[in-house]
Amino acid sequence: MIGLGMAGAVMAPVIADHPHMRLVGACDLQPLVRSRFEQERALPTFDSVEALLALDAVEAVYIATPQQFHALHALLALQHGKHVVVEKPMASTLAECDAMIAAAEQTGATLIVGHTHAFDPGVSAMRALIASGEVGEPVLLNMFNYTNFLYRPRRPEELDPARGGGVIWNQLPHQLDVARIVVDRPIRSVRAATAALDPSRPVDGLVNAFVEFEGGATAALIYSGYDRFDSDEWSDWIGSSGQQKEAAHGAALRALPRHPADELNTRRSAWSYGGEKMMPFPRKGLPHFGQMIVTCARADVRLTAHGLTVYDRNGVREVTIHNDDARPSHVAVFDELWNAVRRGVRSVHDGRFSRATVEAGLAIAESARVGAEVVLRATGREVRA
Ligand SMILES: NC(=O)c1ccc[n+]([C@@H]2O[C@H](COP(=O)([O-])OP(=O)(O)OC[C@H]3O[C@@H](n4cnc5c(N)ncnc54)[C@H](O)[C@@H]3O)[C@@H](O)[C@H]2O)c1
Structure with a gap:
């Protein structure tokens, strides 16, 4: 390691x-x-x-x-x-x-x-369901995740927009990879907006990206890390690692050390190998990354903390996923x-799969910066006026 x-x-x-x-x-x-x-x-x-x-x-x-x-x-x-x-x-x-x-x-x-x-069991199950042909091709992905990301203790460069800080690099790769696995097509274009709401942590803490895939499917990827609404409320308070959570709005911000040096020390001690924040926990549900509803040609499928819920003309049914691994x-x-x-x-x-996620992240950052759609071509990115 x-x-x-x-x-x-x-x-x-x-x-x-x-x-x-x-x-x-x-x-x-x-x-x-x-x-x-x-x-x-x-x-x-x-x-x-x-x-x-x-x-x-x-x-x-x-x-x-x-x-x-x-x-x-x-x-x-x-x-x-x-x-x-x-x-x-x-x-x-x-x-x-x-x-x-x-x-x-x-x-x-x-x-x-x-x-x-994208390695989550629920994402694999979603891909397998789509590949089976039962629900038809994906048409629209609605993905959103509201967390306390920005107020977890951070390294200085993670709070520096010039050094790759912010949610586009750290959190959006999860959503992009998941969307790409589910749709299984190359991304054609993106249009995005970002915002930095806290001047004391001046990196982008939220992003709204509209992603269009070859073949016409689209995805709305929304991420907000300001420790207000927590979208795990809608996953029965099961957290992203499958752990049981309790409502704690604003708690990460209130607990954050005020001085940057103390923040770095906390990160290096409590949030690192053997640290008090990294202890094992009993898993109560499946790992996931916020909410995802996939509209396919013949059904809507929602990722839940326990599997998938399929909504179609016959009503609603649960697909429960069984997995005993801690992680x-x-x-x-x-x-x-x-x-x-x-x-x-x-x-x-x-490498090639993951390069395309980096490429999409760069395009999303550029789209947010220039306020226009960015088209991904074999020859490179092209801003559409
Ligand atoms: N997949 C996930 O769910 C997940 C979760 C957290 C972080 N990450 C990713 O993991 C990577 C690390 O993030 P982190 O949060 O663990 O960061 P971190 O700061 O907590 O840990 C990084 C570690 O690397 C060490 N390090 C730095 N430079 C080094 C060098 N030259 N040689 C040896 N060690 C060196 C640091 O001392 C530190 O202990 C990032 O890319 C992040 O996006 C992924």
Whole structure:
């Protein structure tokens, strides 16, 4: 593992408990998380990526460093002949994505980008239902997620619009990946608006994106992270990881340390490997990313905290999904890695798939900036006046 922060803390037990994986070591710049990892797991840690990659026992790496390091660390790992699972977003630019794809193709290594909520069991079930032909082709996706994202403790660059902060890079990749899996067509164009409502945290905290797919399906992707309305209220208070929640409007904002240095320390201590906010919990429902209603040619299908609800001319029926994993979507990432490396199964969330999500994110950012539709062409983005 490279990176033992928030994402690394979630993924470490998933890798360690996976039937086909063995966790052999980790790398992070922070001594605190390294010592917690060493003590809990009796495994070596390193403060340099190269030192970890030099281990013969490392066949694949999971990269959970901040987004600005994804390309650097993935390229290093691929050059060392390792398979790579890199966190979302794949990278910050299309040139970085292209370099990662080229390196994976040259070395023959597997490159997977995850986890996004596109690995959620409910999303797979939605795709399978559509692929079965029962409900017809998707026509309209209505997706929205209202959270406390902006008021969780953040690194300084996450609050800096010039350094990739804001919901387009951090949260929208989940919605874009989910929409792309469900529709299973390339995105043709986007039109978006964003807003930054809090001058003390001047990154975009909400986005409204209208996405059109080839073939004519459209999606409305709405995200708001201002800790007011919480859309999990409409998922029976089951949170995005499947945990039971209680209403706590404004609580994240009220609990936020006032001084940026204290905020960073809280992030590095409580929200990192072994931190008090990263403890395991009993799962009461399915992981999900806000609300999603998919209108298909013959039915409306809603993603719920327990499966799917299908509404059609015969009335309404539930499709319950059974899964006993503590982190089913995260396990699915490493199932995909295993299947690709050991069984030669082509991975869905590979470099090319994930590059298209970065491309759509860039187009959404550009559309919001210029106030016009942005069309995605093979030759690049084109702003439509
Ligand atoms: N899929 C998800 O649900 C999910 C959840 C959280 C974060 N993420 C993604 O994971 C990535 C990391 O986010 P995070 O919230 O865990 O960040 P974080 O700041 O909590 O953790 C990042 C860790 O990387 C370490 N690090 C930084 N530079 C390093 C370097 N050069 N070498 C080794 N270690 C280094 C830091 O010390 C830190 O511990 C981001 O891309 C984010 O979008 C995904």
